[in-house]
Structure formats: C-alpha cells, structure tokens
Amino acid sequence: MTNPSSIPADDSRPVIRLAKGRSRRLRTGHPWVFSNEIEMEPRTRALTPGSVVTLEDAGGEKLGAATFNPHSLIAARLLSADPGRAIDEAFFEDRLTRALALRSRLFDRPFYRLIHSEADGLPGLILDRYGDTVALQVNTAGMERLTPLLLGALDRVIAPATVVLRNDTPARTLEGLEQYHAVAKGTLDGPVEIEENGARFVADLAHGQKTGWFFDQRDNRAFVAGLARGERMLDLYTYGGGFAIQAAVAGAVSVTAIDRSADALATAERAAALNGVAITAVRAEAFAEMARLAAAGETFGVVVADPPAFVKSKKDLASGAKGYRKMTRLAASLVAPGGILFVASCSHHMPADRFAEEVAHGLSLAGRGGRILRSAGAGPDHPLHPHLPESAYLKSLTLQLD
Numbered sequence: 001m002t003n004p005s006s007i008p009a010d011d012s013r014p015v016i017r018l019a020k021g022r023s024r025r026l027r028t029g030h031p032w033v034f035s036n037e038i039e040m041e042p043r044t045r046a047l048t049p050g051s052v053v054t055l056e057d058a059g060g061e062k063l064g065a066a067t068f069n070p071h072s073l074i075a076a077r078l079l080s081a082d083p084g085r086a087i088d089e090a091f092f093e094d095r096l097t098r099a100l101a102l103r104s105r106l107f108d109r110p111f112y113r114l115i116h117s118e119a120d121g122l123p124g125l126i127l128d129r130y131g132d133t134v135a136l137q138v139n140t141a142g143m144e145r146l147t148p149l150l151l152g153a154l155d156r157v158i159a160p161a162t163v164v165l166r167n168d169t170p171a172r173t174l175e176g177l178e179q180y181h182a183v184a185k186g187t188l189d190g191p192v193e194i195e196e197n198g199a200r201f202v203a204d205l206a207h208g209q210k211t212g213w214f215f216d217q218r219d220n221r222a223f224v225a226g227l228a229r230g231e232r233m234l235d236l237y238t239y240g241g242g243f244a245i246q247a248a249v250a251g252a253v254s255v256t257a258i259d260r261s262a263d264a265l266a267t268a269e270r271a272a273a274l275n276g277v278a279i280t281a282v283r284a285e286a287f288a289e290m291a292r293l294a295a296a297g298e299t300f301g302v303v304v305a306d307p308p309a310f311v312k313s314k315k316d317l318a319s320g321a322k323g324y325r326k327m328t329r330l331a332a333s334l335v336a337p338g339g340i341l342f343v344a345s346c347s348h349h350m351p352a353d354r355f356a357e358e359v360a361h362g363l364s365l366a367g368r369g370g371r372i373l374r375s376a377g378a379g380p381d382h383p384l385h386p387h388l389p390e391s392a393y394l395k396s397l398t399l400q401l402d
Contacts, residue, residue, distance in 0.1 A: 013054045014047055016068055016076060020058040026078070027063065030387040031118045033076035045070045049176055050141030052079070052087050067123070067142020071176055077123035077142060087146065092153035095121045100157060103129075103381055111194045112381040113215050114158075118391070119383040124175075125150070128211040130192045130203055132161040135211035136184075139171040151184060162186030164205045166212075181206070191267065193274070197222045199249050200274040201240055202267050209239065209308070216378035216394050217242060217306065220342070223374060223398060224304060225250040227340045231301025234258070234293075234334060236286045241268030241279065243304045243342075248277035252302070255279045258289050290330035299336040306396075311347035320347060321358050328362025335368070335401045344396035355395045363401070370401035 018026070022037035033055065038044065047053070049069040055076060056062045062083035066076040079087055099120045103112050114120075114134070115127035124140030134154070138144050144167075151163065163185040172179055191202045196218055203212035221243050228247035235244035238257035245268065248255045257279050259265050265281040272279045282289065286307065305327050311320030328343055335341045345355045356375075363370065378394040385391060 013052055013065070014043075014068075016044060016053045016055050016066070017060075018055065018057050018063075023057040023063060025387075026055065028387075031078040031123060031385060032074050032388075033066070033078075035070075035073055035075040038075055040070070050143075050145035052142070052146075054083050056083075067140065067146070069141045069175055072141070072174065077118070077140060079121070079123070079142075087149070089149050089152045089156075092122075092146075092150050093156055096153055096157040102383075106380050109195050110158075111196060111215070114381075116382050118385040118388055122150075126211065127154075128213065128215060129158070129160075130194050130205070130213070133164065133186075133188070133192050133205065134158070134160045134162070135164045135166050135205050137166050137169055137211060139169055139175065141175045141177060144175075144177055155185075160185070162188055164188055164211075166205070166210070169210075191270075196242070197225070197246055199246050199271075201242065201245065201271045202274070203240065204263070204267060207263065208267075213240065214242065214346075216346075216382050217344070217396075218379045218381075220344070220376055220396050220398075221246045223376075224302065224340070224342050227398075228252040228255075228302045231339070232256075232299075232336075233302040234300040234304065236290070236303070236305045236331065237307045238268050238281075239264050241271045243306065244268060244279050245271050245275055245277065247302065248272065248279055249275050256300075257281050258284055258286055260285050287326065287330060290334060294330065294333045298334060300334055300339065301336055302340045302342070303331050303335050304342045305331045306342070306344040306346075309347040310345070311349045314349050317349055317354075320350060321354060324350070324355060325358040325362040325365070328359045329365040332363050332366035332368045332401060337402060339401055340373075341370075341399045341401055342396065343399075344394065346394050348390070348393040350395065352392070352395045356397065359397055359399075363399075368401045370399045372397055372399050374398040 017039045051068050053068040055064050064081045066078045068076050114129045124143035126137040128135045165182045165184050168179045168181050191204045194201050194203050205212040225246040229251040233247045233252040233255045235257045238244050238259045244255045244257040310323040376396050
C-alpha cells in the first residue's frame with residue numbers, strides 16, 4: 001500500500017485512450033471500461049496497477065479520471081467524470097460526506113454500510129460502520145493505492161476510534177493483490193456490539209464472514225420478525241442470529257437457530273442474552289438437519305433459509321441452482337400450513353429470474369403451493385449504480401405456503 005499525499009490532476013496524469021467507437025458506454029454513465037475497449041499500447045501495459053489516469057476517447061476528448069489496472073478485465077474504474085478533478089483527501093472527504101448524509105437520512109443510529117462501491121462513487125470499496133468502529137474491504141488495485149488518502153478523509157468525516165481492514169476477499173486475487181487482515185487504527189479487543197431494528201447483536205470483525213455483519217438483510221429481518229409473532233421459528237444458516245434474535249424479540253414462541261459453525265452459534269447465543277430472549281442453537285449442516293426434522297414430523301410457522309453463496313462463479317451456476325432448488329424443497333417441507341417461508345440468495349452470479357424459477361421448482365417438488373408476499377433485495381444502505389444492474393446480488397422471496 002503506497003502513501004501518496006494526493007494524486008495529481010488531469011494535466012500530469014497518465015492518459016489512457018479508448019479505442020475508436022468504444023467510448024459510448026462511458027459517456028452514458030457506465031463506470032467501467034473493459035480492457036478490450038482500450039488501446040493497449042506498450043506504455044499503457046507498463047503502468048503500475050492501480051494508477052490514477054485520465055481517460056480520453058479516440059479523438060483526444062478527455063472523459064474523466066479513473067483507476068487503471070492493465071492486468072484486469074475491468075481495466076478502468078471511473079472516479080470522476082471531471083477529468084480535471086484532483087484525487088486527494090478532499091475528493092474522498094466529499095464522497096464520504098455525501099454518503100454519510102444519505103445514511104443519516106435513512107438511519108438514526110450509526111450502524112450501516114457507509115460506502116457501497118460504485119454506487120457511492122468509490123469503486124472497489126466497501127465500508128461498514130459499527131458505531132465508532134469501521135471495517136473496510138478494498139477489492140481493487142486502484143483503491144488499495146488510494147487507501148492512505150481514504151483513511152485521512154475518514155478521520156475528518158467520522159473520526160472512528162478503530163479501523164479494521166478486512167482485505168481477505170478472493171476478489172483481490174483478480175486484481176493481483178495479496179489477501180490480508182489488519183487493524184489500521186486503534187485496537188480491536190474482540191467482537192463489537194451493534195444495533196439493528198431495535199435489537200442488539202455482536203459482530204466479529206476479526207474472524208466473522210465478510211466485514212463481520214450482513215447489514216443487507218436488515219429490512220428483510222424486520223419483515224420476517226413481524227410475521228413470526230406467536231409462531232415457532234426455524235432459522236437456517238443463522239450466522240450471528242440476525243433473523244432468529246429479531247423473531248424472538250418480536251414474540252416468536254420458540255426459535256431454533258441452525259449453523260454448522262460453533263463460533264457463529266456462540267455469537268448468536270450471546271446476542272440472545274443481550275436481548276433477554278432464548279433461542280435453541282443447534283450445530284448441524286442445514287440440508288441434513290432439514291431432512292432430519294422432516295423425518296421427525298416437525299413443522300414451524302416461519303422457516304428462514306439464508307445461506308452463503310451457492311454460486312461463487314459462472315461455472316457454478318448449474319450446480320448452485322440445484323442447491324437452491326433442493327434447499328427450497330427441504331425448507332418447504334418444514335413449513336406448517338399457512339406458514340411463512342423466507343429464502344434468499346446472495347450469489348452475484350445467480351440471476352433473480354433463475355432464482356425465482358428454482359424456488360418455484362423446489363416448492364413443486366415438495367408438493368406445496370402458496371403465494372409470494374414480498375420480493376426484495378438489499379437495504380437502502382446498499383444502493384445500486386443505475387448502470388450496474390448486475391450488482392443487485394441479493395435476492396429474497398417471502399412466501400406463505402398452503
């Protein structure tokens with residue numbers, strides 16, 4: 001990670017020229033330029049991955065400032081449509097301030113995703129806020145080089161006590177970056193307490209999945225919790241107990257939380273204690289446990305199946321689709337007549353229409369009918385860039401089954 005004081009403005013930055021006729025997408029607002037859209041001259045290929053560059057079309061018209069990686073399929077990621085914009089701490093302070101203003105309108109407590117990559121004008125960056133602690137994921141060479149500027153701006157905008165770098169995602173390898181995990185500021189003495197929908201939880205920023213918590217399901221958890229009042233509830237893949245605890249707080253008569261991770265279950269039980277509610281934590285593989293419960297004749301008024309990604313790449317689509325189909329079949333068999341089934345996919349490569357088809361197929365195999373009450377994605381602190389519909393990674397369906 002370099003330590004620049006700023007990146008120079010347009011006149012002294014390297015220039016990347018787009019091939020003739022290949023600037024239209026960028027001009028209409030798309031934030032990416034692919035490697036086959038660029039004139040890859042020897043000087044261009046020799047640029048350091050992550051360099052800040054000026055983009056121009058084949059006729060020499062300057063189109064914006066971007067980060068550039070000659071070794072990546074997504075070669076350039078737009079930072080600003082103003083080619084003269086200096087990429088310095090003031091740039092990051094502006095982006096952070098705008099993102100903070102939006103989240104302050106959405107939430108009255110500082111627990112949310114503050115930066116959601118391109119949609120917040122900072123490509124390759126995920127920044128989650130847990131009170132006075134923040135966790136960052138930097139997934140591109142460009143944002144890696146700019147991280148010192150980001151950290152300086154972050155201090156001025158929200159002055160977090162602790163900053164954790166969760167730079168351990170596989171996406172970094174596509175950019176030629178190492179995976180690592182570090183505390184960039186302050187100390188991290190253990191899991192941190194957070195709030196969501198009026199309930200208290202524990203997020204493990206050191207060892208938990210992603211940045212430690214999944215804020216994206218916030219609205220879906222609230223909706224399902226409202227349907228769980230007075231019902232027996234089963235939460236599969238509970239992780240930190242997000243769905244389970246909120247259902248218990250809302251008045252579910254019993255809550256069973258399933259996960260194969262002992263650490264995840266311990267975290268969920270700690271959250272239950274913080275909220276003064278009880279859950280039954282069961283360490284098991286979800287598919288096997290669903291089959292066991294069905295064989296025992298168990299049914300629940302609400303069943304939640306929110307698994308890790310089944311489709312981690314395009315080549316996994318066929319097998320992952322079958323996984324969602326089987327998951328739905330098994331989960332549906334545990335829903336009492338008139339009960340609720342919530343199913344979700346966080347797989348970026350699983351199209352929403354294909355997910356809905358597999359859920360419907362799974363219901364058919366289970367011999368269940370019903371109706372979709374709600375189709376939803378991530379919460380509003382995970383906004384979408386209007387030109388990147390494929391970034392709508394989270395899909396969920398809430399159904400009532402006959």
